[in-house]
Amino acid sequence: xxxxxxxxxxxxxxxxxxxxxxxxxxxxxxxxxxxxxxxxxxxxxxxxxxxxxxxxxxxxxxxxxxxxxxxxxxxxxxxxxxxxxxxxxxxxxxxxxxxxxxxxxxxxxxxxxxxxxxxxxxxxxxxxxxxxxxxxxxxxxxxxxxxxxxxxxxxxxxxxxxxxxxxxxxxxxxxxxxxxxxxxxxxxxxxxxxxxxxxxxxxxxxxxxxxxxxxxxxxxxxxxxxxxxxxxxxxxxxxxxxxxxxxxxxxxxxxxxxxxxxxxxxxxxxxxxxxxxxxxxxxxxxxxxxxxxxxxxxxxxxxxxxxxxxxxxxxxxxxxxxxxxxxxxxxxxxxxxxxxxxxxxxxxxxxxxxxxxxxxxxxxxxxxxxxxxxxxxxxxxxxxxxxxxxxxxxxxxxxxxxxxxxxxxxxxxxxxxxxxxxxxxxxxxxxxxxxxxxxxxxxxxxxxxxxxxxxxxxxxxxxxxxxxxxxxxxxxxxxxxxxxxxxxxxxxxxxxxxxxxxxxxxxxxxxxxxxxxxxxxxxxxxxxxxxxxxxxxxxxxxxxxxxxxxxxxxxxxxxxxxxxxxxxxxxxxxxxxxxxxxxxxxxxxxxxxxxxxxxxxxxxxxxxxxxxxxxxxxxxxxxxxxxxxxxxxxxxxxxxxxxxxxxxxxxxxxxxxxxxxxxxxxxxxxxxxxxxx
Ligand code: ZN
Numbered sequence: 001x002x003x004x005x006x007x008x009x010x011x012x013x014x015x016x017x018x019x020x021x022x023x024x025x026x027x028x029x030x031x032x033x034x035x036x037x038x039x040x041x042x043x044x045x046x047x048x049x050x051x052x053x054x055x056x057x058x059x060x061x062x063x064x065x066x067x068x069x070x071x072x073x074x075x076x077x078x079x080x081x082x083x084x085x086x087x088x089x090x091x092x093x094x095x096x097x098x099x100x101x102x103x104x105x106x107x108x109x110x111x112x113x114x115x116x117x118x119x120x121x122x123x124x125x126x127x128x129x130x131x132x133x134x135x136x137x138x139x140x141x142x143x144x145x146x147x148x149x150x151x152x153x154x155x156x157x158x159x160x161x162x163x164x165x166x167x168x169x170x171x172x173x174x175x176x177x178x179x180x181x182x183x184x185x186x187x188x189x190x191x192x193x194x195x196x197x198x199x200x201x202x203x204x205x206x207x208x209x210x211x212x213x214x215x216x217x218x219x220x221x222x223x224x225x226x227x228x229x230x231x232x233x234x235x236x237x238x239x240x241x242x243x244x245x246x247x248x249x250x251x252x253x254x255x256x257x258x259x260x261x262x263x264x265x266x267x268x269x270x271x272x273x274x275x276x277x278x279x280x281x282x283x284x285x286x287x288x289x290x291x292x293x294x295x296x297x298x299x300x301x302x303x304x305x306x307x308x309x310x311x312x313x314x315x316x317x318x319x320x321x322x323x324x325x326x327x328x329x330x331x332x333x334x335x336x337x338x339x340x341x342x343x344x345x346x347x348x349x350x351x352x353x354x355x356x357x358x359x360x361x362x363x364x365x366x367x368x369x370x371x372x373x374x375x376x377x378x379x380x381x382x383x384x385x386x387x388x389x390x391x392x393x394x395x396x397x398x399x400x401x402x403x404x405x406x407x408x409x410x411x412x413x414x415x416x417x418x419x420x421x422x423x424x425x426x427x428x429x430x431x432x433x434x435x436x437x438x439x440x441x442x443x444x445x446x447x448x449x450x451x452x453x454x455x456x457x458x459x460x461x462x463x464x465x466x467x468x469x470x471x472x473x474x475x476x477x478x479x480x481x482x483x484x485x486x487x488x489x490x491x492x493x494x495x496x497x498x499x500x501x502x503x504x505x506x507x508x509x510x511x512x513x514x515x516x517x518x519x520x521x522x523x524x525x526x527x528x529x530x531x532x533x534x535x536x537x538x539x540x541x542x543x544x545x546x547x548x549x550x551x552x553x554x555x556x557x558x559x560x561x562x563x564x565x566x567x568x569x570x571x572x573x574x575x576x577x578x579x580x581x582x583x584x585x586x587x588x589x590x591x592x593x594x595x596x597x598x599x600x601x602x603x604x605x606x607x608x609x610x611x612x613x614x615x616x617x618x619x620x621x622x623x624x625x626x627x628x629x630x631x632x633x634x635x636x637x638x639x640x641x642x643x644x645x646x647x648x649x650x651x652x653x654x655x656x657x658x659x660x661x662x663x664x665x666x667x668x669x670x671x672x673x674x675x676x677x
Contacts, residue, residue: 031418033636034661036113038527040630041383041661044414046375046638049655052330056304057653059264060328060375061640063306066257067326067378070308071119071668072675073247074324074379077315078120078179080195081169083676084152085121088166090669091146092139107133108142116665117383117634121170122179122193124384125527125536125632129177129193136171139163152676180317182474182535184606188317196321199231205318208236213468219396220468221286224320226310241310241324242284250674251281254308269299277308293392294401300368304330305404307391312380314537319476325379327389327408329372335409339369339451341500343405349456349491354583359594361399361462369405369455371447376637383634387412390454390484395469398459405455407447415633416443423627428523430562430569434514441511448502449488449512456491457484461590471596475605477537479589482544486586489516489545493579510575517559517578518570520546525617526624527631533610544609549581551608567623568616636664 034041049057075082089112099105111132118124132139140163143151153162168175176193183191189202197205212223227238228246239246243255255278262274273295280288289309306329310322342349346364353360377385390405392398429435461483463469472479491497493509503509520542527539534540550559558578560571572578592601624631639659643652659667 029417029657031414034113035630036110038631039114039117040418040633041117042414042418042633042635043638043657044374044410044635045657046373046410046655048330048332048373049375052303054650054652055264056266056330058642058650059261059266059304060330061642061653062257062261062264063304063308063326063328064376064640066254066261066308067306067328067376068668068672069253069257069674070250070324070326070379071672073241073250074119076247076675077195077321077323078118079122079176079193081166082115082120082195084162085166085170086115086669087150087152087676088143088146088162089115090666091150092142094666095146095150096142104134104138108138113661116661119380119382120179124634125539126529126532127179127181127535128529128532129173129179131173132170136167139167139170180315180535182317183533188474192317194315194321195228196316197229200229200236202318204231204236205229205320209320216466219290219400220394221290222322222394222469223286225286225313225322226284226289227321229321240284243282245284247675253674255281258308266302266304267299269295270302270304273299280309290394290397293394293397297368297392297397297401297404300404304328305372305406307389311391311393313393314477315380317474319470319473323380325381326376327374327378327381327385328376329374329406329408332371332373332409335371335407335447336369338448338502339371339405339407339455341502342451343367343369343455345496345500346456346459348496349487350460352496353460353487353586353590354490355461355587355590358464359461359590361460364459365400365402367402367405367455367459369407369451371409371451372406373410374408376640377635378637383636384632385411385635387415388450388454390458395463399462403459405451405459407450407454409447411635412447412450414635418633419629422629424523424629427623427627428518428569429514430571434518437507437511438515441505441508442515444503445492445508445512446515448492448497448508449485452488452491453484457487460487461594463596464594467594467596472593472598472601475598475601478540478544478605478609479593479601481538481541483586483589483593485516485541485545486582486589489513489582490579490586493575509579510572513575513578514570514572516542517546517549517572521550521559521570521612522568522616522620523624525612525620528617530614530618530621534612535610540605540609543612544604545582545585547608547612548585548604549578552581552584553577568619636661 029045031042032040033043072083075086093112111130111134114130115121122129143163144159148159151159151162179193181188181191187202189197189200189205208229209223227240230237230239241247241251243251258274258278262271265271265274273292276288276292276295280292306327308326311325313319313322315323346367350361350364388407390403392403425435425438470476492512497503498506524539524542528534534543553559556574556577558574558581560573562569562571636659639656641654642650643654645651
């Protein structure tokens with residue numbers, strides 16, 4: 001539940017305020033790799049990799065391999081037909097020798113790029129099935145031209161049967177239309193096309209897992225996290241992801257590379273938690289996963305760190321099943337000073353938050369925060385990636401053992417540099433005053449928002465006895481993100497940050513407030529298709545906060561819509577009052593979470609997070625289209641290569657940034673195919 005996605009979108013940032021770090025002469029780095037549909041693919045740099053020790057580089061290399069071999073797991077989790085569709089589309093692409101200028105072919109290539117980006121046929125953010133802009137006839141004809149051994153034919157399946165099987169899944173908008181359905185009033189499991197369940201109803205799922213819960217258990221395992229729930233012959237079974245279980249061919253390879261990593265791990269603590277992770281992958285025992293999580297969170301000495309596992313549950317409308325992901329990274333020592341100061345003062349922030357005392361943590365344990373440099377992104381973190389992560393997710397582990405919070409600065413940096421000068425702020429900000437605020441302070445304010453959201457926001461507060469992690473059900477993710485965002489927003493404006501020396505100007509927070517409100521009420525709507533509601537948890541959270549603050553502040557005109565030359569703008573008239581409102585909402589959402597008050601949480605989400613003015617939406621879409629900016633971005637990874645001497649000893653690991661998007665996707669499908677050969 002604790003992944004922060006990039007929310008700034010395409011805000012232009014000049015580097016003037018932070019020029020100090022930008023002084024060294026650098027070769028110009030081309031961040032843009034590819035652009036299609038609503039996507040721009042970027043590349044990111046890995047500064048500091050060359051300076052790592054040989055052992056650290058080798059460790060990263062093995063962990064990277066352990067990350068990349070898990071790719072097919074996520075594809076399969078995201079939809080039953082994804083792997084077969086990928087193989088079929090890639091077969092067409094690599095064998096095609098017809099006219100590349102036709103509408104069909106161009107539509108086909110765009111579709112393939114979209115499917116690669118989303119790890120399947122559903123948009124990574126809206127969860128809607130992609131609409132192919134090529135004909136079903138073109139598809140059938142091209143499949144027939146692919147050599148049969150390059151097609152994903154099941155035993156005895158003919159090419160015609162394959163075409164018949166896949167065509168409705170790709171072309172019929174009514175077949176499996178949505179990966180994650182959050183719409184109220186229907187069976188969320190049966191109307192979601194993810195591959196976490198087969199043949200079961202929402203009620204059966206809820207009953208199945210309710211039975212597993214032990215009343216009064218203070219260390220509950222995350223039931224259902226690493227399995228698919230299926231009905232066979234009228235009985236319900238969990239198919240567990242493990243060696244010898246579901247996804248075994250992929251997990252065996254992950255284990256192989258983790259064992260290599262274990263041998264060159266930096267510290268004994270790291271060696272031990274890798275060993276535990278391997279044991280968990282071999283058995284599927286979620287108790288071992290908790291033990292691993294505790295060991296992982298308590299190991300803070302090593303420079304290199306990684307996540308590799310079934311972690312986040314955004315892909316399941318009930319928030320039980322976790323998608324597979326991996327990120328390998330190393331500490332950015334310079335920037336980590338900022339997060340250390342924040343985490344050292346975690347108790348002060350907790351004690352002074354505008355939340356009822358009984359919902360506060362009496363003792364904030366082991367919140368460790370660092371700024372990291374990502375070395376590889378994989379699974380559910382690739383190509384679309386978070387800019388901040390706070391783990392583990394189990395509340396009782398966070399309360400008793402703490403959590404690790406990271407800000408991915410090389411990723412944020414790539415977003416910002418690639419967006420510089422794109423005209424976004426000039427189009428949407430109310431006046432030069434707001435543009436200047438953002439130009440001067442937004443880079444620091446955004447990074448700080450991420451630090452505070454991850455390190456303190458998610459880590460704050462406590463549940464009342466007997467309240468379960470999943471009490472808020474389908475609204476849990478939205479409300480959890482809102483809680484973390486509000487914590488960050490509230491404290492961004494606190495004089496304590498100046499006292500701690502993290503912020504110098506008292507106007508810094510205003511840049512974030514303005515951007516947040518503008519994004520929450522207006523510009524994030526660029527990601528929504530006409531006629532649709534807001535669905536994604538982070539977007540719902542931002543709309544909830546902004547809309548609530550707008551309505552509650554109406555009497556005092558805190559936030560105002562202004563129309564000028566036919567265009568709508570947002571103006572914040574009272575920043576201090578806005579902070580007070582953020583504090584009030586934080587208090588209420590923390591209460592909802594602590595009490596497990598589903599009814600109140602649901603009412604907040606339904607009232608403030610989902611619906612918006614269609615007229616404003618149309619206007620925003622029109623203004624945005626003129627800027628020609630892709631609303632979603634993601635990344636290709638660098639390529640790492642082992643260098644060995646004549647005797648076969650490893651002498652170095654090199655890094656290369658030149659691989660393109662299509663090449664990387666085809667290479668991954670070739671070299672890291674585990675579940676679909
Ligand atoms: Zn978060």
